[in-house]
Amino acid sequence: MSRLALVLSASLCATALGQQGVAGSKHDLSVTGPGPVRAASETRVCIFCHVGHGGEALGQNRPSSEAAYQPYGSTTLRSNVRSTPSGATRVCLSCHDGTIALGKTLASGTIPLVGAAPDGRMPLGASNLGTDLRRTHPVSFAAVPSDTAHPPKADTGVKLDRKGELQCTACHDPHREDADPVVRKFLVASNRYSAVCTSCHELPSWATNPSAHQSSPAPYDVARGAPTAYGTVAENGCAACHGSHGADEGGRLLRARRPEEGGDALCLSCHDGKVAALDVSRDAAKPYAHADRGPDRIHDAAEQPRDPRHALPETSPSQRRHATCVDCHEPHAAFHRPALAPRPSGALAGAWGIDLSGSVVRPVEHEYELCFKCHADSANQPQARAPIIPGAPRRAAQDVNLRRAFAPDAASAHPVASPGRSADVPSLVPPLTAASQIYCSDCHASDTGKGAGGQGPSGPHGSIYPFLLERNLSTADRTVESPFAYALCYKCHARDAVLSDASPFAPHRRHVVDQSTPCTACHASHGISADRGNPVNNAHLIDFDLAIVRASGTGLLEYSSRGARSGACSLSCHGHEHAGSSY
Numbered sequence: 001m002s003r004l005a006l007v008l009s010a011s012l013c014a015t016a017l018g019q020q021g022v023a024g025s026k027h028d029l030s031v032t033g034p035g036p037v038r039a040a041s042e043t044r045v046c047i048f049c050h051v052g053h054g055g056e057a058l059g060q061n062r063p064s065s066e067a068a069y070q071p072y073g074s075t076t077l078r079s080n081v082r083s084t085p086s087g088a089t090r091v092c093l094s095c096h097d098g099t100i101a102l103g104k105t106l107a108s109g110t111i112p113l114v115g116a117a118p119d120g121r122m123p124l125g126a127s128n129l130g131t132d133l134r135r136t137h138p139v140s141f142a143a144v145p146s147d148t149a150h151p152p153k154a155d156t157g158v159k160l161d162r163k164g165e166l167q168c169t170a171c172h173d174p175h176r177e178d179a180d181p182v183v184r185k186f187l188v189a190s191n192r193y194s195a196v197c198t199s200c201h202e203l204p205s206w207a208t209n210p211s212a213h214q215s216s217p218a219p220y221d222v223a224r225g226a227p228t229a230y231g232t233v234a235e236n237g238c239a240a241c242h243g244s245h246g247a248d249e250g251g252r253l254l255r256a257r258r259p260e261e262g263g264d265a266l267c268l269s270c271h272d273g274k275v276a277a278l279d280v281s282r283d284a285a286k287p288y289a290h291a292d293r294g295p296d297r298i299h300d301a302a303e304q305p306r307d308p309r310h311a312l313p314e315t316s317p318s319q320r321r322h323a324t325c326v327d328c329h330e331p332h333a334a335f336h337r338p339a340l341a342p343r344p345s346g347a348l349a350g351a352w353g354i355d356l357s358g359s360v361v362r363p364v365e366h367e368y369e370l371c372f373k374c375h376a377d378s379a380n381q382p383q384a385r386a387p388i389i390p391g392a393p394r395r396a397a398q399d400v401n402l403r404r405a406f407a408p409d410a411a412s413a414h415p416v417a418s419p420g421r422s423a424d425v426p427s428l429v430p431p432l433t434a435a436s437q438i439y440c441s442d443c444h445a446s447d448t449g450k451g452a453g454g455q456g457p458s459g460p461h462g463s464i465y466p467f468l469l470e471r472n473l474s475t476a477d478r479t480v481e482s483p484f485a486y487a488l489c490y491k492c493h494a495r496d497a498v499l500s501d502a503s504p505f506a507p508h509r510r511h512v513v514d515q516s517t518p519c520t521a522c523h524a525s526h527g528i529s530a531d532r533g534n535p536v537n538n539a540h541l542i543d544f545d546l547a548i549v550r551a552s553g554t555g556l557l558e559y560s561s562r563g564a565r566s567g568a569c570s571l572s573c574h575g576h577e578h579a580g581s582s583y
Contacts, residue, residue, distance in 0.1 A: 025177040037115040071137040074251035075302035090169040098128040134249040134514040140381035156199040157188035194237030205333035263292035267325040289462030290323040298322040313378040376403035393545035397532035404529035411538035413527025427497035445470040
């Protein structure tokens with residue numbers, strides 16, 4: 001090639017194809033290229049990908065790979081992704097899958113290169129995607145519009161090819177490296193604030209709440225584990241959690257993690273007090289926690305009731321239970337808003353659940369609806385095996401379906417799913433009243449959270465107390481009464497009032513203090529469903545712990561309500577027979 005031709009070739013690449021152009025970029029494999037891989041003597045810049053003449057052959061001066069690919073897939077992907085890449089993607093992968101020598105061309109033979117692998121191929125590293133494309137954004141497919149995806153917006157730089165398919169060139173312009181001067185990955189435009197991603201992906205509530213992940217100004221840079229140098233959580237946007245290349249092969253393009261870290265590792269890499277203000281990872285490491293510590297990611301975004309592959313609530317006792325961050329939080333919708341009854345906190349925005357009728361509700365309107373996903377109709381609840389759970393009371397009228405236990409028609413229940421029904425509860429600590437409605441997380445929460453008087457995160461992430469309780473609740477017989485022994489009960493029920501002779505049940509002190517009988521010997525903390533009990537025998541949350549309370553000598557094990565502040569028991573407890581003993 002003449003000197004004039006060389007100048008013209010470089011000029012075309014540098015001007016017609018963008019301000020910077022190929023010349024001087026990492027795609028410049030000529031002898032003057034800036035990268036570690038470059039030609040030994042070849043001066044032409046474009047020849048490595050393009051044929052100067054040839055119509056449809058233009059842009060295809062690379063041989064076709066005969067490699068077998070593993071395409072991207074997920075349980076929520078609607079589009080049909082080809083197993084063999086096509087179009088511009090084929091040209092890109094002829095270098096980036098590491099199977100063909102970088103200098104090998106159709107029109108010019110093999111151009112000698114220096115800095116490549118010994119066989120001339122792409123060196124191992126982030127640019128070598130390999131043939132396993134499960135870790136890469138899907139390519140070579142015609143996009144099927146869904147609730148969260150659509151064809152690219154106009155004027156964003158993102159585009160489909162002439163056949164209407166998404167190829168590598170939808171997001172990457174191989175002729176210009178610096179359209180995003182921070183990332184410098186040949187993007188078609190800057191992806192700050194996820195501008196490239198949201199050209200095709202619009203997620204519910206991402207910008208309308210706005211989601212904390214979309215709007216947070218919290219510092220998030222490379223030193224804090226960010227994938228880019230943008231600087232804040234909002235600027236990183238989608239990239240904070242997702243990677244277009246080199247992602248976790250489990251799907252959803254989640255940033256790769258080590259398998260032994262468990263399914264929550266990605267979330268906890270920020271929610272450890274270093275990026276997010278509160279340290280949830282500390283709670284997740286506590287002995288009683290909602291956390292996936294196993295090696296498998298067992299949550300699946302396709303989970304829904306009666307799904308034959310991913311049923312939730314679970315339909316079989318053999319299904320493995322799981323509680324990962326994204327089971328309770330919708331990361332594209334969650335935002336900062338305190339709990340305002342009857343709505344749940346902003347942290348639960350966008351999450352789906354099960355309502356009192358057993359129907360799916362999207363999004364949840366009440367916190368208990370979220371809990372019912374796993375603690376109502378699930379067929380694999382460990383509470384069904386209560387006798388083998390240390391410290392768990394053995395209830396006479398046990399119903400592990402909390403949707404029924406908290407239902408308005410329950411024999412009696414704590415007021416979680418409806419306001420309180422009893423007008424005679426003088427022990428309540430203000431501002432609670434007999435008509436108040438409480439949250440599941442008033443009892444099940446972090447022992448260092450704000451509800452417990454600490455500064456840690458709120459919610460049932462983890463606790464040092466069994467059953468993920470916010471405060472201690474002793475269930476063992478012969479427990480010596482103290483403010484600590486029944487701290488959970490005394491959070492809402494004033495200790496002095498409960499143990500006073502003026503209590504609706506005057507013998508409370510005699511049982512709890514004098515006889516060291518735990519509160520749970522007589523009371524079920526959640527409630528007694530209409531299926532298992534009735535308002536006469538199970539009023540006031542009465543459901544005896546069979547490990548402590550036994551049938552009387554006549555075979556009776558029964559409480560009977562006889563009206564306001566009046567009732568009778570027939571049973572045996574601590575060797576004492578109650579034969580219709582009344583109060």
